[in-house]
Amino acid sequence: xxxxxxxxxxxxxxxxxxxxxxxxxxxxxxxxxxxxxxxxxxxxxxxxxxxxxxxxxxxxxxxxxxxxxxxxxxxxxxxxxxxxxxxxxxxxxxxxxxxxxxxxxxxxxxxxxxxxxxxxxxxxxxxxxxxxxxxxxxxxxxxxxxxxxxxxxxxxxxxxxxxxxxxxxxxxxxxxxxxxxxxxxxxxxxxxxxxxxxxxxxxxxxxxxxxxxxxxxxxxxxxxxxxxxxxxxxxxxxxxxxxxxxxxxxxxxxxxxxxxxxxxxxxxxxxxxxxxxxxxxxxxxxxxxxxxxxxxxxxxxxxxxxxxxxxxxxxxxxxxxxxxxxxxxxxxxxxxxxxxxxxxxxxxxxxxxxxxxxxxxxxxxxxxxxxxxxxxxxxxxxxxxxxxxxxxxxxxxxxxxxxxxxxxxxxxxxxxxxxxxxxxxxxxxxxxxxxxxxxxxxxxxxxxxxxxxxxxxxxxxxxxxxxxxxxxxxxxxxxxxxxxxxxxxxxxxxxxxxxxxxxxxxxxxxxxxxxxxxxxxxxxxxxxxxxxxxxxxxxxxxxxxxxxxxxxxxxxxxxxxxxxxxxxxxxxxxxxxxxxxxxxxxxxxxxxxxxxxxxxxxxxxxxxxxxxxxxxxxxxxxxxxxxxxxxxxxxxxxxxxxxxxxxxxxxxxxxxxxxxxxxxxxxxxxxxxxxx
Ligand code: HEC
Numbered sequence: 001x002x003x004x005x006x007x008x009x010x011x012x013x014x015x016x017x018x019x020x021x022x023x024x025x026x027x028x029x030x031x032x033x034x035x036x037x038x039x040x041x042x043x044x045x046x047x048x049x050x051x052x053x054x055x056x057x058x059x060x061x062x063x064x065x066x067x068x069x070x071x072x073x074x075x076x077x078x079x080x081x082x083x084x085x086x087x088x089x090x091x092x093x094x095x096x097x098x099x100x101x102x103x104x105x106x107x108x109x110x111x112x113x114x115x116x117x118x119x120x121x122x123x124x125x126x127x128x129x130x131x132x133x134x135x136x137x138x139x140x141x142x143x144x145x146x147x148x149x150x151x152x153x154x155x156x157x158x159x160x161x162x163x164x165x166x167x168x169x170x171x172x173x174x175x176x177x178x179x180x181x182x183x184x185x186x187x188x189x190x191x192x193x194x195x196x197x198x199x200x201x202x203x204x205x206x207x208x209x210x211x212x213x214x215x216x217x218x219x220x221x222x223x224x225x226x227x228x229x230x231x232x233x234x235x236x237x238x239x240x241x242x243x244x245x246x247x248x249x250x251x252x253x254x255x256x257x258x259x260x261x262x263x264x265x266x267x268x269x270x271x272x273x274x275x276x277x278x279x280x281x282x283x284x285x286x287x288x289x290x291x292x293x294x295x296x297x298x299x300x301x302x303x304x305x306x307x308x309x310x311x312x313x314x315x316x317x318x319x320x321x322x323x324x325x326x327x328x329x330x331x332x333x334x335x336x337x338x339x340x341x342x343x344x345x346x347x348x349x350x351x352x353x354x355x356x357x358x359x360x361x362x363x364x365x366x367x368x369x370x371x372x373x374x375x376x377x378x379x380x381x382x383x384x385x386x387x388x389x390x391x392x393x394x395x396x397x398x399x400x401x402x403x404x405x406x407x408x409x410x411x412x413x414x415x416x417x418x419x420x421x422x423x424x425x426x427x428x429x430x431x432x433x434x435x436x437x438x439x440x441x442x443x444x445x446x447x448x449x450x451x452x453x454x455x456x457x458x459x460x461x462x463x464x465x466x467x468x469x470x471x472x473x474x475x476x477x478x479x480x481x482x483x484x485x486x487x488x489x490x491x492x493x494x495x496x497x498x499x500x501x502x503x504x505x506x507x508x509x510x511x512x513x514x515x516x517x518x519x520x521x522x523x524x525x526x527x528x529x530x531x532x533x534x535x536x537x538x539x540x541x542x543x544x545x546x547x548x549x550x551x552x553x554x555x556x557x558x559x560x561x562x563x564x565x566x567x568x569x570x571x572x573x574x575x576x577x578x579x580x581x582x583x584x585x586x587x588x589x590x591x592x593x594x595x596x597x598x599x600x601x602x603x604x605x606x607x608x609x610x611x612x613x614x615x616x617x618x619x620x621x622x623x624x625x626x627x628x629x630x631x632x633x634x635x636x637x638x639x640x641x642x643x644x645x646x647x648x649x650x651x652x653x654x655x656x657x658x659x660x661x662x663x664x665x666x667x668x669x670x671x672x673x674x675x676x
Contacts, residue, residue, distance in 0.1 A: 014516030035476030043560030046084030055530015088135030104532035110155030121152030166228025176227035190277035195224035217258030225249030226266035252421030281331035292376035319378030375403025384470030384511030424595035459496030465544020470511025482508025484544035538603025577663030590658030
């Protein structure tokens with residue numbers, strides 16, 4: 001594997017050589033053995049069950065008959081792509097406690113290949129090169145300073161013999177950057193920081209000196225954010241590498257700065273030279289962002305006819321709900337239109353490229369609780385999008401959900417918490433019935449087929465829930481997508497007519513691929529429920545019908561006759577909480593602590609979205625085992641960190657009182673619902 005092979009990937013359409021298949025990350029497969037006329041005959045070829053019940057977000061690679069992919073906890077699997085027979089597995093043994101540094105599950109979105117090696121970034125910040133034949137490590141580099149709460153969940157890419165890897169952690173007090181390592185030696189070739197550091201020290205690059213003028217106060221003490229946690233694309237002709245950066249840290253811009261500024265280069269698309277990491281241009285989608293609208297969603301490169309002219313463009317549908325088309329040679333904005341209901345801005349000014357922000361979304365200035373759309377889960381985030389040059393459409397999963405924002409009265413970064421600068425109780429899914437009804441009522445999910453030239457939706461497929469999988473389009477006039485309620489489906493790409501579906505028995509959030517082995521075409525998808533929505537926003541995630549989480553790789557082909565074992569029965573459990581006896585002040589204290597420390601994994605307002613335990617049902621509510629788990633790390637090996645360093649026994653007791661209170665509240669609500 002080398003750059004020429006990836007750059008010429010269309011000469012070997014049977015392989016899937018790089019994360020987005022090609023350097024332009026279009027995720028379009030030129031294969032058409034399976035097409036809109038025969039897809040109804042597609043059936044399961046094989047499946048391979050995984051060993052964890054956590055989120056699965058990876059896009060597999062297929063090279064010469066072998067499939068390589070990463071799974072939860074940054075493990076790697078190699079299978080025979082025609083049969084699913086395992087060849088090797090690799091476990092980097094991420095310390096389970098490191099999970100507390102991950103905002104959004106212990107996921108991994110994929111591996112890269114080059115020169116007989118497979119590269120994976122691990123949750124605890126390592127970049128590991130494996131021998132593609134044996135799965136044995138060849139070299140390993142720590143890409144982070146482990147004093148800080150960095151994580152890696154994104155797929156590396158390899159350009160010109162260098163493995164490119166970023167990291168996440170913008171709510172965890174980190175400073176974003178992307179690094180390039182030599183594929184052979186593992187030596188660091190260059191590192192590009194996306195936000196300026198301590199201005200009393202020399203800036204690492206000239207652009208950071210300029211960027212520092214857009215920050216005020218002592219931002220570097222909070223890291224700044226701007227993490228490069230997902231998107232990368234490469235144009236070999238222009239020799240430009242494109243990356244997308246995350247939100248500023250914390251979300252609330254007045255807490256981040258003493259005076260409001262643009263906070264470059266957070267929430268931006270940046271073009272760099274892949275040999276040196278030298279800055280070329282940037283376009284900032286959210287100057288001085290305050291809603292967690294990062295720009296890390298997938299970047300697609302395409303050549304489009306715009307106003308009678310063939311233009312090299314960059315397509316981007318980030319969390320903030322606008323679909324952007326940029327000139328990718330210069331970074332100039334060509335057009336931007338909302339693809340969902342957007343309330344934070346009325347439009348994007350094409351002259352300045354800046355958003356026209358709405359006063360009614362300024363929660364810090366108003367000092368009120370404001371419901372803003374989209375929320376921090378985005379209108380579209382990391383789930384893969386696909387551009388079909390045949391139809392000229394971009395297919396991607398879209399999510400509509402408002403979010404209540406209120407700024408924190410007091411803010412300080414905590415070493416074991418999720419730090420946003422918003423009020424932990426008033427933000428998210430507040431229990432005020434009117435706010436809650438408004439947010440739940442706004443939730444929608446769909447697969448959208450978007451015309452990037454006309455900037456209009458051409459067709460859509462509504463989904464039962466908001467959190468669904470990524471898309472693949474093919475030359476067979478097909479679009480594939482998996483759903484949060486466990487269906488894997490095919491649509492006619494030009495019209496949106498649903499042609500086929502199969503049950504994966506588990507929620508799907510990852511993106512599909514297609515490949516051939518000996519001329520036989522396969523379509524594969526990694527099933528497994530997880531990611532930010534089911535962990536942090538349980539009530540939103542539960543808008544998808546609930547089911548068991550059964551992570552597995554599934555591959556389909558024409559005439560496939562394999563079958564899955566019977567689906568495990570989903571048994572809703574009975575709520576049997578102890579009686580609530582605590583005084584309201586203790587419950588309130590517990591609520592604040594829960595929302596700050598626990599909600600990011602066990603779900604906002606103590607409602608889990610189906611991956612980690614729903615604490616309202618926990619047997620530990622009745623025994624002192626609660627303290628053993630919460631303070632002393634009894635379940636450390638499963639990824640439940642010990643909180644004793646930051647939470648006192650009294651505080652842990654208050655959190656329990658809040659959960660008990662919520663469990664009783666839910667019991668009363670379900671009782672009320674049952675009455676005629
Ligand atoms: C980084 C994610 C994460 C955070 C943050 C987190 N937990 Fe957990 N928690 C877990 C995991 C993982 C498990 C174990 C699941 C298993 O056993 O497989 C768990 C299990 C538990 C259990 C046992 C539940 C049962 O009955 O099985 C309790 C109680 C618990 N957590 C309480 C808390 C409290 C209280 C907080 C906040 C102070 C918290 N957790 C924060 C990930 C987290």
